[in-house]
Amino acid sequence: MTLRMKFPTGAQDHEVVIEIGGIPIALETTDAGFVDLLKGRYGEYMKSKAIPDFTFRVDLIAPDSFNPEADAEVWFANGQWRLERGDFRATWSQESRQGVIRQTANPYSIDSVLRITHTLLLARTGGFLLHASSAVRNGKAFLFSGLSEAGKTTIARLAPPDAELLTDEASYVRRVDGRYMAYGTPFAGEMGTPGKNISAPIAAVYLLHKAAENKIESVNPAEAIRRLMRNILFFAHDPELVRLVFESACAFVAAVPVYRLSFFPDERVWDLIG
Amino acid sequence: MPTTETYLAKSNDIAARTLGDETIVMSTLDSTIFMLNPTGTAIWQAADGNTPLSRIIEDKVCAEFDVPVEQASVDARQFVDELAEHGILIVSDHPIPQ
Numbered sequence: 001m002t003l004r005m006k007f008p009t010g011a012q013d014h015e016v017v018i019e020i021g022g023i024p025i026a027l028e029t030t031d032a033g034f035v036d037l038l039k040g041r042y043g044e045y046m047k048s049k050a051i052p053d054f055t056f057r058v059d060l061i062a063p064d065s066f067n068p069e070a071d072a073e074v075w076f077a078n079g080q081w082r083l084e085r086g087d088f089r090a091t092w093s094q095e096s097r098q099g100v101i102r103q104t105a106n107p108y109s110i111d112s113v114l115r116i117t118h119t120l121l122l123a124r125t126g127g128f129l130l131h132a133s134s135a136v137r138n139g140k141a142f143l144f145s146g147l148s149e150a151g152k153t154t155i156a157r158l159a160p161p162d163a164e165l166l167t168d169e170a171s172y173v174r175r176v177d178g179r180y181m182a183y184g185t186p187f188a189g190e191m192g193t194p195g196k197n198i199s200a201p202i203a204a205v206y207l208l209h210k211a212a213e214n215k216i217e218s219v220n221p222a223e224a225i226r227r228l229m230r231n232i233l234f235f236a237h238d239p240e241l242v243r244l245v246f247e248s249a250c251a252f253v254a255a256v257p258v259y260r261l262s263f264f265p266d267e268r269v270w271d272l273i274g
Numbered sequence: 275m276p277t278t279e280t281y282l283a284k285s286n287d288i289a290a291r292t293l294g295d296e297t298i299v300m301s302t303l304d305s306t307i308f309m310l311n312p313t314g315t316a317i318w319q320a321a322d323g324n325t326p327l328s329r330i331i332e333d334k335v336c337a338e339f340d341v342p343v344e345q346a347s348v349d350a351r352q353f354v355d356e357l358a359e360h361g362i363l364i365v366s367d368h369p370i371p372q
Contacts (some may be wrong), residue, residue, distance in 0.1 A: 222296045226307050229300065239287055239302035246289035246300050 015055075018114065019047045021172045021183040022199075023121060026052035027101075027115065034105050041107040044197045045186045054117070056092065056099045063104050071243050074116055074236040081236075083116050085109075092117065107263040115170065115187060116235050123234070123241045126175035126200075126248045129199035131231040133189070134166040134182050134207070135159050136196075137274035141182035143171050144261070145231045151263065153190040158267045161273070167195040170233060173202065173252070180256055204257050211262035214269050224258035225249050282330070282354060282363050283323035283370040292319070299362055306360055313339055314353055321363060323370035327354065 014035045017026045023046055029035060034157075039046060070086040077117040081099075083090040092099030099117075101220070103109035119129050132145035137160075144155045154169040166182055169189030174181050180202045186194035207219060207227050211228040228249045234242065263269040284290070290299040295312040297319075310318055316334040317327075327350060335346045357363040364370055 220296075221293045222291075222298045222309060225291065225293075225298050226309060229305070229307055234305075241302075241303060242302040243289040246291075247303075250291045 012171045016042075017047045017050045017052050018042050018045050018186075019050055020045055020118060020185055021115065021122075021127075021174055023054075023118065024050040024052045025117065026055040027058050028055060029060065031058075031059045031105065034058065034060060034170070037107055039108070041111070041193060041194075042186050045194065049084065052098065052241040054092070054097045056090070056101050056113070057128045058101045058103065058110065060105045061102050065104070072112070072116070072235050074120075074238075075239055076236070081117075081120060083113055083235075085112060088113060094120075104193065111187065115233065118172070119234050120236060120241070122172075122174065123236075123244050123248070126251060127173050128245060128248055128252075129185075129187075129233040130171045130173055130205075130228070131169070131233060132171040133168040134171040136166060136198060136200040137163040139200055139255075140274070141166065142203055143173075143182060143205040144271055145171075145205055145210035145227070145233065146207050151210050151265065152208065154210075154265050155208065155263065155269065156191060158270060160267065160270050163270070164198060166198070168193075175248075175251075180252060184204075185219050202256050204259060206259050206261035209260060209262045210265060213262070213264055214264075214272055215242040215262040216272055217260045217262075219260050221258075224253045228258070230254065279326040279328060280354070281323060281325070281366050281369050282317070282321035282327060282333075283366075283372060284318070284321055285361055288362055290318075290357055297326045301360055301362060303361060308360070310356065310363060313341075313349070317350060317353060323364075323372045327351075 004013050013028050015026050015028045017024045068086040072085040074083050081092045088103035090101040090113050098157050101113050132143040133156040134143045153168045156165055166184040168191040170187040172183040172185045181199050182202050183199040184195035184197045234245050287303050288299055297310040297315040299308045314372050320330040320334045331346045331350050358365045
Protein backbone atom coordinates (compact mmCIF):
# COMPACT_ATOMS: atom_id res chain seq x y z
CA MET A 1 0.00 0.00 0.00
CA THR A 2 1.33 3.43 -0.91
CA LEU A 3 0.70 6.30 1.48
CA ARG A 4 0.47 9.55 -0.41
CA MET A 5 1.09 12.86 1.30
CA LYS A 6 -0.03 16.16 -0.11
CA PHE A 7 2.33 19.08 -0.27
CA PRO A 8 1.02 21.85 1.97
CA THR A 9 0.21 24.93 -0.08
CA GLY A 10 -1.89 27.95 0.63
CA ALA A 11 -3.49 28.26 -2.77
CA GLN A 12 -5.91 26.06 -4.68
CA ASP A 13 -4.11 22.91 -5.85
CA HIS A 14 -4.64 21.39 -9.25
CA GLU A 15 -3.37 17.91 -10.00
CA VAL A 16 -2.91 16.32 -13.38
CA VAL A 17 -1.61 12.79 -13.89
CA ILE A 18 0.48 12.06 -16.99
CA GLU A 19 0.94 8.36 -17.72
CA ILE A 20 3.77 7.46 -20.09
CA GLY A 21 4.95 3.89 -20.54
CA GLY A 22 2.37 2.75 -18.01
CA ILE A 23 3.95 4.89 -15.25
CA PRO A 24 1.60 7.60 -13.93
CA ILE A 25 3.27 10.76 -12.59
CA ALA A 26 1.22 13.51 -10.94
CA LEU A 27 2.00 17.19 -11.35
CA GLU A 28 0.57 19.59 -8.77
CA THR A 29 0.32 23.29 -9.42
CA THR A 30 -1.63 26.26 -8.17
CA ASP A 31 -1.71 27.79 -11.66
CA ALA A 32 -4.85 26.94 -13.62
CA GLY A 33 -3.29 28.34 -16.79
CA PHE A 34 -0.40 25.89 -16.50
CA VAL A 35 -2.90 23.05 -16.18
CA ASP A 36 -4.43 24.13 -19.48
CA LEU A 37 -0.96 24.17 -21.02
CA LEU A 38 -0.34 20.61 -19.78
CA LYS A 39 -3.67 19.45 -21.13
CA GLY A 40 -2.79 20.86 -24.52
CA ARG A 41 0.63 19.26 -24.49
CA TYR A 42 -0.11 15.80 -23.13
CA GLY A 43 -3.66 15.17 -24.37
CA GLU A 44 -4.39 11.46 -24.31
CA TYR A 45 -1.51 10.77 -21.90
CA MET A 46 -3.45 12.48 -19.10
CA LYS A 47 -5.27 10.06 -16.80
CA SER A 48 -7.83 11.69 -14.60
CA LYS A 49 -8.44 8.65 -12.39
CA ALA A 50 -4.98 7.09 -12.26
CA ILE A 51 -3.24 6.74 -8.89
CA PRO A 52 0.20 8.24 -9.46
CA ASP A 53 3.42 6.38 -8.74
CA PHE A 54 5.20 9.71 -8.21
CA THR A 55 4.15 13.30 -7.52
CA PHE A 56 5.92 16.51 -8.42
CA ARG A 57 4.90 19.92 -7.14
CA VAL A 58 5.53 22.46 -9.89
CA ASP A 59 6.53 25.93 -8.70
CA LEU A 60 6.37 28.43 -11.53
CA ILE A 61 9.02 31.11 -11.45
CA ALA A 62 9.81 34.27 -13.37
CA PRO A 63 11.77 34.02 -16.65
CA ASP A 64 15.54 34.48 -16.44
CA SER A 65 15.70 33.08 -12.89
CA PHE A 66 18.42 30.66 -13.96
CA ASN A 67 21.26 30.71 -16.47
CA PRO A 68 19.43 29.83 -19.71
CA GLU A 69 22.61 28.52 -21.35
CA ALA A 70 23.36 25.84 -18.75
CA ASP A 71 23.33 22.22 -19.98
CA ALA A 72 21.37 19.46 -18.26
CA GLU A 73 23.00 17.98 -15.17
CA VAL A 74 21.54 15.03 -13.27
CA TRP A 75 23.04 13.59 -10.12
CA PHE A 76 22.12 11.89 -6.86
CA ALA A 77 22.94 13.58 -3.56
CA ASN A 78 21.61 13.35 -0.01
CA GLY A 79 18.93 10.84 -0.90
CA GLN A 80 17.54 12.87 -3.79
CA TRP A 81 17.92 13.12 -7.50
CA ARG A 82 18.79 16.60 -8.68
CA LEU A 83 17.89 17.63 -12.21
CA GLU A 84 19.11 21.00 -13.44
CA ARG A 85 19.24 22.80 -16.73
CA GLY A 86 19.19 26.43 -17.78
CA ASP A 87 15.39 26.48 -17.64
CA PHE A 88 14.55 24.31 -14.63
CA ARG A 89 15.65 22.99 -11.25
CA ALA A 90 14.09 19.82 -9.88
CA THR A 91 14.64 17.53 -6.91
CA TRP A 92 13.05 14.14 -6.56
CA SER A 93 13.18 11.33 -4.04
CA GLN A 94 12.54 7.84 -5.35
CA GLU A 95 11.95 6.72 -1.75
CA SER A 96 9.27 9.26 -0.82
CA ARG A 97 8.00 9.30 -4.42
CA GLN A 98 7.79 13.07 -4.33
CA GLY A 99 9.65 15.91 -5.93
CA VAL A 100 9.63 19.62 -6.68
CA ILE A 101 10.13 21.32 -10.04
CA ARG A 102 10.94 25.02 -10.36
CA GLN A 103 10.49 26.31 -13.89
CA THR A 104 8.88 29.00 -15.97
CA ALA A 105 5.43 28.35 -17.41
CA ASN A 106 6.49 26.56 -20.57
CA PRO A 107 5.94 23.02 -21.84
CA TYR A 108 9.57 22.29 -22.77
CA SER A 109 10.94 22.31 -19.25
CA ILE A 110 8.33 19.95 -17.87
CA ASP A 111 8.81 17.74 -20.92
CA SER A 112 12.54 17.48 -20.17
CA VAL A 113 11.99 16.75 -16.49
CA LEU A 114 9.58 13.97 -17.41
CA ARG A 115 12.01 12.49 -19.93
CA ILE A 116 14.86 12.50 -17.44
CA THR A 117 12.69 11.07 -14.67
CA HIS A 118 11.57 8.23 -16.92
CA THR A 119 15.17 7.44 -17.91
CA LEU A 120 16.03 7.08 -14.22
CA LEU A 121 13.02 4.86 -13.55
CA LEU A 122 13.65 2.69 -16.60
CA ALA A 123 17.35 2.21 -15.80
CA ARG A 124 16.52 -0.03 -12.87
CA THR A 125 13.99 -2.13 -14.74
CA GLY A 126 15.82 -3.06 -17.93
CA GLY A 127 14.25 -0.40 -20.12
CA PHE A 128 15.37 2.85 -21.69
CA LEU A 129 14.44 5.81 -23.85
CA LEU A 130 16.00 5.56 -27.29
CA HIS A 131 16.60 8.28 -29.87
CA ALA A 132 14.28 6.61 -32.34
CA SER A 133 10.99 7.01 -34.07
CA SER A 134 8.69 4.02 -33.72
CA ALA A 135 5.48 2.69 -35.12
CA VAL A 136 3.14 -0.26 -34.68
CA ARG A 137 2.20 -2.29 -37.71
CA ASN A 138 0.32 -5.60 -37.70
CA GLY A 139 0.52 -5.69 -33.90
CA LYS A 140 4.31 -5.36 -33.82
CA ALA A 141 6.46 -2.37 -32.95
CA PHE A 142 9.38 -1.24 -35.14
CA LEU A 143 11.99 1.25 -33.95
CA PHE A 144 14.02 3.48 -36.28
CA SER A 145 17.07 4.79 -34.50
CA GLY A 146 19.65 7.39 -35.35
CA LEU A 147 21.11 10.69 -34.32
CA SER A 148 19.89 14.01 -35.71
CA GLU A 149 19.33 14.02 -39.49
CA ALA A 150 19.49 10.21 -39.71
CA GLY A 151 15.88 10.11 -40.89
CA LYS A 152 13.76 9.38 -37.80
CA THR A 153 11.12 11.94 -38.67
CA THR A 154 11.40 11.25 -42.39
CA ILE A 155 10.55 7.59 -42.02
CA ALA A 156 7.75 8.43 -39.60
CA ARG A 157 6.23 10.81 -42.14
CA LEU A 158 6.45 8.11 -44.82
CA ALA A 159 4.56 5.56 -42.71
CA PRO A 160 1.58 3.96 -44.45
CA PRO A 161 -1.98 4.44 -43.15
CA ASP A 162 -2.00 1.06 -41.39
CA ALA A 163 1.00 2.04 -39.20
CA GLU A 164 0.33 3.80 -35.91
CA LEU A 165 3.07 6.21 -34.87
CA LEU A 166 4.40 5.90 -31.31
CA THR A 167 6.85 8.80 -31.57
CA ASP A 168 9.10 10.50 -34.11
CA GLU A 169 11.76 11.31 -31.52
CA ALA A 170 12.13 9.25 -28.32
CA SER A 171 11.02 5.63 -28.18
CA TYR A 172 9.99 4.20 -24.84
CA VAL A 173 11.28 0.64 -24.28
CA ARG A 174 10.26 -1.50 -21.31
CA ARG A 175 10.83 -5.13 -20.47
CA VAL A 176 7.47 -6.60 -19.50
CA ASP A 177 7.04 -10.25 -18.59
CA GLY A 178 10.28 -11.17 -20.32
CA ARG A 179 9.65 -9.38 -23.59
CA TYR A 180 10.40 -5.92 -24.83
CA MET A 181 7.55 -3.54 -25.42
CA ALA A 182 7.49 -0.14 -27.11
CA TYR A 183 5.10 2.49 -25.78
CA GLY A 184 3.81 5.64 -27.36
CA THR A 185 5.19 8.87 -25.98
CA PRO A 186 4.20 12.53 -26.10
CA PHE A 187 7.88 13.35 -26.73
CA ALA A 188 7.73 14.76 -30.23
CA GLY A 189 10.46 15.72 -32.65
CA GLU A 190 10.13 17.72 -35.83
CA MET A 191 6.57 16.51 -36.41
CA GLY A 192 5.50 18.29 -33.25
CA THR A 193 2.69 15.86 -32.53
CA PRO A 194 2.52 13.29 -29.72
CA GLY A 195 2.56 9.62 -30.58
CA LYS A 196 -0.38 7.28 -30.17
CA ASN A 197 -0.77 6.13 -26.57
CA ILE A 198 -0.55 2.40 -27.28
CA SER A 199 2.08 -0.33 -26.86
CA ALA A 200 3.23 -3.42 -28.73
CA PRO A 201 6.02 -6.01 -28.57
CA ILE A 202 9.15 -4.87 -30.38
CA ALA A 203 9.86 -6.89 -33.52
CA ALA A 204 13.03 -5.10 -34.68
CA VAL A 205 15.24 -2.05 -34.42
CA TYR A 206 16.52 -0.43 -37.58
CA LEU A 207 19.61 1.79 -37.53
CA LEU A 208 18.89 4.44 -40.13
CA HIS A 209 21.06 5.58 -43.01
CA LYS A 210 19.79 7.61 -45.94
CA ALA A 211 20.95 6.08 -49.22
CA ALA A 212 20.19 5.81 -52.92
CA GLU A 213 18.36 2.50 -52.52
CA ASN A 214 16.57 0.52 -49.83
CA LYS A 215 18.50 -2.26 -48.14
CA ILE A 216 18.39 -4.15 -44.86
CA GLU A 217 21.56 -5.69 -43.43
CA SER A 218 22.16 -7.51 -40.20
CA VAL A 219 24.36 -5.88 -37.55
CA ASN A 220 26.65 -7.93 -35.34
CA PRO A 221 25.74 -7.82 -31.62
CA ALA A 222 28.76 -5.84 -30.44
CA GLU A 223 28.17 -3.15 -33.04
CA ALA A 224 24.44 -3.15 -32.22
CA ILE A 225 25.19 -2.54 -28.55
CA ARG A 226 27.63 0.23 -29.39
CA ARG A 227 25.10 1.95 -31.65
CA LEU A 228 22.29 1.56 -29.13
CA MET A 229 24.42 3.03 -26.35
CA ARG A 230 25.09 6.07 -28.52
CA ASN A 231 21.37 6.59 -28.98
CA ILE A 232 20.03 5.77 -25.53
CA LEU A 233 18.95 8.88 -23.67
CA PHE A 234 20.63 8.99 -20.30
CA PHE A 235 21.68 12.07 -18.41
CA ALA A 236 22.70 11.02 -14.91
CA HIS A 237 26.28 11.10 -13.66
CA ASP A 238 25.85 7.82 -11.86
CA PRO A 239 28.23 4.92 -12.64
CA GLU A 240 25.91 2.31 -11.15
CA LEU A 241 22.99 3.34 -13.34
CA VAL A 242 25.24 3.72 -16.40
CA ARG A 243 26.33 0.12 -15.83
CA LEU A 244 22.68 -0.95 -15.60
CA VAL A 245 21.86 0.83 -18.85
CA PHE A 246 24.76 -0.96 -20.54
CA GLU A 247 23.49 -4.29 -19.22
CA SER A 248 20.01 -3.41 -20.47
CA ALA A 249 21.37 -2.68 -23.95
CA CYS A 250 23.20 -6.03 -23.97
CA ALA A 251 20.09 -7.92 -22.87
CA PHE A 252 17.96 -6.07 -25.42
CA VAL A 253 20.30 -6.92 -28.30
CA ALA A 254 20.25 -10.57 -27.26
CA ALA A 255 16.46 -10.58 -27.53
CA VAL A 256 15.57 -8.20 -30.37
CA PRO A 257 17.07 -8.20 -33.88
CA VAL A 258 18.93 -5.04 -34.88
CA TYR A 259 19.41 -4.19 -38.53
CA ARG A 260 21.01 -1.45 -40.56
CA LEU A 261 18.36 0.10 -42.80
CA SER A 262 19.68 2.06 -45.75
CA PHE A 263 16.75 3.88 -47.27
CA PHE A 264 15.81 6.22 -50.02
CA PRO A 265 13.32 8.68 -48.58
CA ASP A 266 10.10 7.65 -50.23
CA GLU A 267 7.23 5.42 -49.14
CA ARG A 268 8.66 2.25 -50.75
CA VAL A 269 10.93 1.73 -47.76
CA TRP A 270 7.89 0.62 -45.79
CA ASP A 271 7.51 -2.36 -48.14
CA LEU A 272 10.43 -3.82 -46.17
CA ILE A 273 8.87 -3.20 -42.75
CA GLY A 274 6.21 -5.17 -41.00
CA MET B 275 70.02 -5.75 -17.04
CA PRO B 276 66.78 -6.27 -15.14
CA THR B 277 63.60 -5.19 -16.93
CA THR B 278 60.51 -3.87 -15.27
CA GLU B 279 57.40 -5.94 -15.78
CA THR B 280 54.01 -4.41 -16.49
CA TYR B 281 50.87 -5.71 -14.80
CA LEU B 282 47.32 -5.01 -15.96
CA ALA B 283 43.98 -5.05 -14.19
CA LYS B 284 40.51 -4.09 -15.32
CA SER B 285 39.18 -0.92 -13.72
CA ASN B 286 36.13 -1.17 -11.47
CA ASP B 287 34.61 1.76 -13.35
CA ILE B 288 33.74 -0.18 -16.46
CA ALA B 289 31.03 -2.38 -17.89
CA ALA B 290 32.04 -5.00 -20.43
CA ARG B 291 30.56 -7.77 -22.51
CA THR B 292 32.41 -10.29 -24.65
CA LEU B 293 30.48 -11.50 -27.69
CA GLY B 294 32.28 -14.17 -29.62
CA ASP B 295 35.87 -12.98 -29.99
CA GLU B 296 35.03 -9.29 -29.68
CA THR B 297 34.55 -7.30 -26.48
CA ILE B 298 32.70 -4.07 -25.92
CA VAL B 299 33.96 -2.08 -22.94
CA MET B 300 32.38 1.07 -21.59
CA SER B 301 33.65 3.52 -18.99
CA THR B 302 30.87 4.09 -16.47
CA LEU B 303 32.46 7.43 -15.61
CA ASP B 304 32.17 9.10 -19.01
CA SER B 305 30.35 6.46 -21.13
CA THR B 306 33.26 6.19 -23.58
CA ILE B 307 32.95 2.93 -25.51
CA PHE B 308 35.76 0.75 -26.84
CA MET B 309 35.38 -2.15 -29.22
CA LEU B 310 38.15 -4.69 -28.72
CA ASN B 311 39.16 -6.93 -31.61
CA PRO B 312 40.14 -10.58 -30.98
CA THR B 313 43.72 -9.66 -30.02
CA GLY B 314 42.55 -6.89 -27.71
CA THR B 315 39.97 -9.25 -26.22
CA ALA B 316 42.72 -11.80 -25.49
CA ILE B 317 44.76 -9.19 -23.61
CA TRP B 318 41.65 -7.88 -21.85
CA GLN B 319 40.63 -11.30 -20.63
CA ALA B 320 44.13 -12.02 -19.34
CA ALA B 321 44.36 -8.70 -17.43
CA ASP B 322 44.05 -10.28 -14.00
CA GLY B 323 46.50 -8.07 -12.10
CA ASN B 324 48.99 -10.95 -11.65
CA THR B 325 50.07 -11.96 -15.13
CA PRO B 326 52.86 -9.80 -16.57
CA LEU B 327 52.13 -8.20 -19.94
CA SER B 328 55.16 -9.95 -21.44
CA ARG B 329 53.63 -13.33 -20.58
CA ILE B 330 50.22 -12.28 -21.88
CA ILE B 331 51.86 -11.31 -25.16
CA GLU B 332 53.69 -14.61 -25.43
CA ASP B 333 50.89 -16.90 -24.29
CA LYS B 334 47.77 -15.13 -25.53
CA VAL B 335 48.85 -13.04 -28.50
CA CYS B 336 51.88 -14.61 -30.20
CA ALA B 337 50.78 -18.18 -29.57
CA GLU B 338 47.18 -17.73 -30.64
CA PHE B 339 47.49 -15.14 -33.40
CA ASP B 340 50.80 -16.07 -34.98
CA VAL B 341 52.38 -12.63 -34.52
CA PRO B 342 56.12 -12.01 -33.98
CA VAL B 343 56.84 -11.01 -30.41
CA GLU B 344 58.42 -7.68 -31.38
CA GLN B 345 55.40 -6.57 -33.35
CA ALA B 346 52.98 -7.91 -30.73
CA SER B 347 54.82 -6.03 -27.98
CA VAL B 348 54.57 -2.71 -29.80
CA ASP B 349 50.88 -3.18 -30.61
CA ALA B 350 50.03 -4.42 -27.11
CA ARG B 351 51.82 -1.53 -25.46
CA GLN B 352 49.91 0.95 -27.62
CA PHE B 353 46.62 -0.82 -26.83
CA VAL B 354 47.32 -0.88 -23.10
CA ASP B 355 48.37 2.78 -23.03
CA GLU B 356 45.20 3.86 -24.79
CA LEU B 357 42.91 1.95 -22.42
CA ALA B 358 44.90 3.13 -19.41
CA GLU B 359 44.61 6.72 -20.58
CA HIS B 360 40.82 6.39 -20.41
CA GLY B 361 40.88 4.65 -17.04
CA ILE B 362 39.70 1.35 -18.52
CA LEU B 363 42.85 -0.57 -17.56
CA ILE B 364 44.98 -0.09 -14.47
CA VAL B 365 48.70 -0.43 -15.19
CA SER B 366 51.44 -1.00 -12.61
CA ASP B 367 54.98 -2.33 -12.38
CA HIS B 368 53.81 -4.47 -9.44
CA PRO B 369 51.07 -7.09 -9.26
CA ILE B 370 47.70 -5.43 -8.69
CA PRO B 371 45.53 -6.93 -5.92
CA GLN B 372 42.03 -7.71 -7.17
